[in-house]
Each structure stands twice: as structure tokens, then as C-alpha cells.
Amino acid sequence: MELLQLHYFQTVARMEHMTKAAKELRIAQPALSKTIARLEEDLGVQLFDRQNRQIKLNSFGKAFLKSVDTALSALEEGKREVSDLAGMERGSIRIATTALPRLSKALGAFRARYPDVNFRIIQIPPDSMMEMVQMLENGEVDLCFAAAALDDDKFREIPVLHAEVFLAVPHGHRLAGRKSISLQDVAGEAFIEYKEGHPFRNMNEEFCRLAGISRDVVCEVDEPAALGSLVAAGLGAAFVPGCKGDEEPPYAMVRIEKPSCYRTFTLAWLEQRYLSKAAREFQSFLVDYFGEFQEPMMHRDVI
Numbered sequence: 001m002e003l004l005q006l007h008y009f010q011t012v013a014r015m016e017h018m019t020k021a022a023k024e025l026r027i028a029q030p031a032l033s034k035t036i037a038r039l040e041e042d043l044g045v046q047l048f049d050r051q052n053r054q055i056k057l058n059s060f061g062k063a064f065l066k067s068v069d070t071a072l073s074a075l076e077e078g079k080r081e082v083s084d085l086a087g088m089e090r091g092s093i094r095i096a097t098t099a100l101p102r103l104s105k106a107l108g109a110f111r112a113r114y115p116d117v118n119f120r121i122i123q124i125p126p127d128s129m130m131e132m133v134q135m136l137e138n139g140e141v142d143l144c145f146a147a148a149a150l151d152d153d154k155f156r157e158i159p160v161l162h163a164e165v166f167l168a169v170p171h172g173h174r175l176a177g178r179k180s181i182s183l184q185d186v187a188g189e190a191f192i193e194y195k196e197g198h199p200f201r202n203m204n205e206e207f208c209r210l211a212g213i214s215r216d217v218v219c220e221v222d223e224p225a226a227l228g229s230l231v232a233a234g235l236g237a238a239f240v241p242g243c244k245g246d247e248e249p250p251y252a253m254v255r256i257e258k259p260s261c262y263r264t265f266t267l268a269w270l271e272q273r274y275l276s277k278a279a280r281e282f283q284s285f286l287v288d289y290f291g292e293f294q295e296p297m298m299h300r301d302v303i
Contacts (some may be wrong), residue, residue, distance in 0.1 A: 003075075005039045006068050009047065012036060013057050013065045016048075073139035077274040091278025092118040096135050097145040098126040098199075099265060101224065102161070102241075106289045110282060117278045125222070127198045136270050142279040144268040145286075147241075148199040157268040158283075161290035163241035165207070165261035166253040170234040176252035183211035183256055190236035191215045192227050203263060204239045210259040243293040265290070 012021040022029040040047050047061035097103050100123045124132045135141045169176050194201040218236050221227050231238045232250040241263045
């Protein structure tokens with residue numbers, strides 16, 4: 001049994017499609033099929049059920065995959081630990097994030113300080129948090145950065161940024177010139193919102209529940225960029241986080257005094273898994289970096 005066989009099997013098991021797996025692995029499909037067949041011959045069992053040129057992981061394959069995932073993850077951790085002995089400059093950091101726009105400047109600042117550290121960034125839709133959890137569990141990433149807590153006892157999690165949430169309104173809106181408002185001032189207002197089930201939508205609904213108001217949601221979106229563009233186009237108001245140092249948006253941002261509205265960005269990792277020196281340094285760096293942006297934005301910055 002060879003290491004390459006295990007790597008190939010893991011990919012085929014994940015995709016359950018020989019042609020697609022061969023394309024991802026950049027090898028010929030017949031060669032991949034022969035490799036999997038040799039592995040099954042070594043084990044003495046079939047790992048996949050095959051029917052009409054389709055494959056599906058069977059009970060033997062599922063049991064074997066758990067061991068393969070564990071073994072390959074342990075080998076990867078060993079490789080990273082040995083690499084660390086050469087110094088942090090040769091380190092690598094793998095991050096999954098549902099909040100890449102908020103993280104991007106911090107990544108640039110870290111790379112400016114440590115230009116030889118390698119990053120692998122995986123952007124996850126905010127409504128697919130479980131995908132990020134699975135990536136941490138499987139050892140596919142070292143860290144997760146999100147605007148909502150994972151709330152899982154398996155992970156260590158720290159808040160790194162408390163971003164104030166403002167009411168974003170089009171320029172010329174009746175509230176655009178206000179220094180601050182209570183959410184009761186926007187009862188019945190037309191709102192741009194995230195789709196049902198989106199974690200940001202759930203946070204925003206909680207703000208409204210605390211204020212005892214209902215809104216008229218006129219448009220639902222998947223991502224912050226779409227939300228901001230629709231506010232700027234005059235279709236409605238929206239909840240938008242803001243920090244000192246953010247670029248000026250194409251709409252007005254009004255502070256919400258009642259209730260207090262914040263969005264907390266957290267960094268999570270699996271504590272029992274080895275973290276490279278580079279990843280540990282990035283943890284500390286993020287806490288210090290975002291610490292500079294914790295002060296509330298001044299009014300002149302948000303209208």
C-alpha cells in the first residue's frame with residue numbers, strides 16, 4: 001500500500017466520480033482506475049459499488065476513508081511541524097472564511113511583514129458554516145474567520161473584532177443627516193436583507209426584535225456587495241457593519257443608539273491539532289491588528 005494510493009483514494013471517495021477525480025488529480029482516468037483497483041486488491045475488499053459506470057463509496061470504503069483521513073492529516077501535521085524547524089519564514093497558513101472582505105486588509109498587512117509565508121484562502125458562503133466546521137475537523141484548514149461564532153465545543157474560538165452595525169440609507173434619505181437614531185425610527189421602512197436562514201439575516205432580525213419593530217423587506221440578497229449596491233441605488237435601508245479606517249461607502253451610515261448593534265468576528269481552530277508557527281503568529285497578529293479598529297467610527301466618517 002502506497003501513500004499515493006491513499007491520496008488518490010481520498011479524492012475519489014470525496015467526489016465519487018472517477019473522471020472528475022482524475023481531472024482534479026491531473027492524471028489519466030485509466031491510470032487512476034488501475035490505482036484504485038490495486039488498492040482494493042491489496043485490501044481484499046471492494047471500496048466502491050460500481051453500476052452503469054457510476055461509483056459510490058460502500059460501507060468498507062467509508063470505514064477505510066476515516067482511517068485514511070486520519071493518517072493523511074497526521075502526516076500533513078508532521079510535515080508542517082518539521083517545516084517549522086526551519087523557521088516561520090517558510091511556514092504556511094490555511095484559512096477558511098465567510099468574511100473575506102473584512103479579512104483581506106489584515107492578510108495584506110501580515111504578508112507585508114512576513115512576505116515568504118504562504119496563504120491558502122478558502123472563501124465559504126456565510127450560510128454554509130457547516131462546511132467550514134467540517135474543514136476544521138478534517139484538517140483541511142488551520143483557522144476559520146467568521147462574522148458569527150461556530151459555537152462548537154470541539155473548537156477554540158476567540159473574538160478578534162467587534163464591529164458596530166449601522167443603518168445604511170441612500171443619500172438624500174430622511175434619516176441620512178441624523179447623527180444617530182433608535183431602531184424604532186425605522187419601523188415599517190423598506191429594507192434590503194439577506195435571504196432567510198442567512199446568519200446575518202438572523203442577527204438583523206434579533207436587532208429588530210429587541211427594538212420591537214417590523215420591517216418591509218423589499219429585496220433579499222446573498223452577499224454584502226449586492227446589499228450595498230441596492231442601498232446606494234435607493235431601493236431601501238440595510239444593516240451594515242463599519243469600523244474605523246473603512247473606505248467611504250456610496251451611501252450614508254447612521255449610528256444606531258438603541259438597541260446597541262454589533263457584529264462579532266471570531267477566529268476558530270481545533271486546539272488538539274498542530275498549528276504552525278506562522279498560524280500561531282497570525283492569530284496574535286489579528287488580535288493586535290483589529291484592536292486598532294475597535295474604536296467607534298466618528299460621525300464625519302459615516303455620513
